[in-house]
Amino acid sequence: MEERFDAIIVGAGPAGSIAAYCMAKEGLDVLLIERGTAPGAKNMTGGRLYGHSLDKIIPNFWKEAPVERRVTREMVTFLTGESAISLDVKSEKFNDSPSYTVLRADFDAWLADQAEEAGAMVASGVLVDELLMEDGKVVGVRSGEDEMYANVVIAADGVNSLLAQKAGLRGELLPKHVATGVKEVIELPRKVIEERFNLSGDTGAAQLFVGECTQGLQGGGFLYTNKESISLGLVITAEEFAHTEYRIADLMEEFKMHPSIQPLIKDGKVVEYSAHLVPEGGWNMMPPLLTDGLLIVGDAAGLVLNTGYMVRGMDFAIASGEAAAKAVINAKNKEDYTKQRLSLYKEELENSFVLQDLKTYENAPEFMENHRIFGHYPKLVEEMMINLFRVDGTPAQPLRKSMLATVKRQGGILQVAKDAWKGVRSL
Amino acid sequence: MKKLSIEERLGTNKFVVDDDVAHITLDKNICAKCENKPCVKACPAGLYIPHEDVVNFDYAGCLECGTCRVVCVLKGLKWDYPRGTLGVEFRYG
Numbered sequence: 001m002e003e004r005f006d007a008i009i010v011g012a013g014p015a016g017s018i019a020a021y022c023m024a025k026e027g028l029d030v031l032l033i034e035r036g037t038a039p040g041a042k043n044m045t046g047g048r049l050y051g052h053s054l055d056k057i058i059p060n061f062w063k064e065a066p067v068e069r070r071v072t073r074e075m076v077t078f079l080t081g082e083s084a085i086s087l088d089v090k091s092e093k094f095n096d097s098p099s100y101t102v103l104r105a106d107f108d109a110w111l112a113d114q115a116e117e118a119g120a121m122v123a124s125g126v127l128v129d130e131l132l133m134e135d136g137k138v139v140g141v142r143s144g145e146d147e148m149y150a151n152v153v154i155a156a157d158g159v160n161s162l163l164a165q166k167a168g169l170r171g172e173l174l175p176k177h178v179a180t181g182v183k184e185v186i187e188l189p190r191k192v193i194e195e196r197f198n199l200s201g202d203t204g205a206a207q208l209f210v211g212e213c214t215q216g217l218q219g220g221g222f223l224y225t226n227k228e229s230i231s232l233g234l235v236i237t238a239e240e241f242a243h244t245e246y247r248i249a250d251l252m253e254e255f256k257m258h259p260s261i262q263p264l265i266k267d268g269k270v271v272e273y274s275a276h277l278v279p280e281g282g283w284n285m286m287p288p289l290l291t292d293g294l295l296i297v298g299d300a301a302g303l304v305l306n307t308g309y310m311v312r313g314m315d316f317a318i319a320s321g322e323a324a325a326k327a328v329i330n331a332k333n334k335e336d337y338t339k340q341r342l343s344l345y346k347e348e349l350e351n352s353f354v355l356q357d358l359k360t361y362e363n364a365p366e367f368m369e370n371h372r373i374f375g376h377y378p379k380l381v382e383e384m385m386i387n388l389f390r391v392d393g394t395p396a397q398p399l400r401k402s403m404l405a406t407v408k409r410q411g412g413i414l415q416v417a418k419d420a421w422k423g424v425r426s427l
Numbered sequence: 428m429k430k431l432s433i434e435e436r437l438g439t440n441k442f443v444v445d446d447d448v449a450h451i452t453l454d455k456n457i458c459a460k461c462e463n464k465p466c467v468k469a470c471p472a473g474l475y476i477p478h479e480d481v482v483n484f485d486y487a488g489c490l491e492c493g494t495c496r497v498v499c500v501l502k503g504l505k506w507d508y509p510r511g512t513l514g515v516e517f518r519y520g
Contacts, residue, residue, distance in 0.1 A: 042491060044517055104520030162507070173496075184436065245468070249436075256430065272517065273437060275471035275494070
């Protein structure tokens with residue numbers, strides 16, 4: 001008789017490692033498989049981790065885990081060719097439910113270490129080729145010549161989840177449901193970063209950009225401060241590439257050249273260039289989350305939320321890994337691995353913030369398809385703000401008049417009001 | 428800070444290229460029928476180079492994001508992960 005694991009988890013990102021950790025802690029026999037030379041080697045993020053879901057599983061994880069900086073400054077910036085108009089919130093109150101900037105090579109390696117220390121077996125450098133099926137049920141995985149069996153397989157193989165596709169849970173990803181993210185990690189001395197962003201100790205800044213950085217294409221820019229580097233990048237909806245002449249690789253460099261970005265990265269050194277797909281379709285792209293013998297978690301299940309001013313994925317991934325572990329532990333206790341029994345996974349997600357938040361923002365992706373947000377409105381805000389602050393000796397206009405004139409020029413009052421109402425309703 | 432070419436940027440990364448197996452392969456007959464060639468604009472590593480009515484492609488330098496697989500709506504490419512341990516290796520991520 002072949003060795004049979006309680007569970008095999010494919011992919012050692014946050015969802016996979018946490019699932020392995022939670023099950024191993026309960027004494028289950030689990031195998032965590034990773035195709036990279038080490039966990040983290042294939043993973044990247046913008047990136048920021050909202051800490052709440054991991055803190056619940058590993059209290060005060062941030063004391064041990066290789067997180068970069070605790071975010072105490074949040075900025076959202078409208079960018080035009082010559083201007084940057086920002087909402088800038090610096091507050092100690094963000095510490096009540098902290099978020100952390102992270103770099104995934106180190107962070108994911110640490111998470112997988114926690115799973116290994118809890119008793120999980122970690123196999124790195126192994127690519128899973130196929131799911132093993134018996135009587136319509138998933139019973140294991142195959143890698144090359146090796147077949148490995150388990151009562152349950154958890155697909156934590158990321159946004160491109162070939163396993164979810166092979167199991168028939170998911171079709172091809174649609175260009176409108178995913179966005180391409182590119183990032184440069186730019187090395188700078190710790191002190192320089194703290195001075196430029198008005199930070200101290202291990203506090204950090206997060207900034208999202210809308211407008212010129214994507215040349216009006218659906219998407220945006222991001223900047224996160226790490227301890228000794230800045231993560232700077234762009235995210236653009238994949239559907240846009242069919243109709244544009246811009247290459248994302250070139251837009252990235254144009255973004256770096258913007259007069260409001262240049263001083264922030266001056267004298268920095270690019271030490272890595274990475275890219276990743278982001279599942280942004282939200283609630284409407286979510287596949288069935290399980291079938292007989294298989295659960296899908298994290299990015300593989302499309303558990304990401306982008307509201308424009310906030311991007312979340314890792315906190316969902318971690319909670320989904322925990323929920324999957326609960327379902328497998330329950331199934332083992334009852335010695336029942338049927339789809340019905342495993343559907344506790346879905347119930348757990350439904351009763352948590354994961355599916356509730358995705359449902360709340362169900363219409364956000366559709367709202368974001370409005371190109372005026374990425375082209376017109378940054379210009380509208382720029383014109384209003386320049387008029388507000390400029391003194392040039394010509395007779396001044398009452399504020400209401402100049403503002404109204406701007407709105408009229410940039411699409412009309414009715415259009416702006418309609419878009420604002422849609423935004424309020426979907427966010 | 429000045430602009431970097433794609434080659435300069437990819438040069439900062441660690442790659443262990445699989446010399447034997449290409450994890451992405453193109454069907455030139457299908458590429459020839461594709462007008463927009465979204466892969467050219469979408470590939471963060473700029474690996475798809477327009478050439479006459481097809482595209483030239485080299486999988487070395489691939490960041491394994493999967494964008495090409497999604498934007499190739501004519502299904503002219505076959506996409507898989509590189510074999511275990513091979514491909515890009517992020518040191519920061």
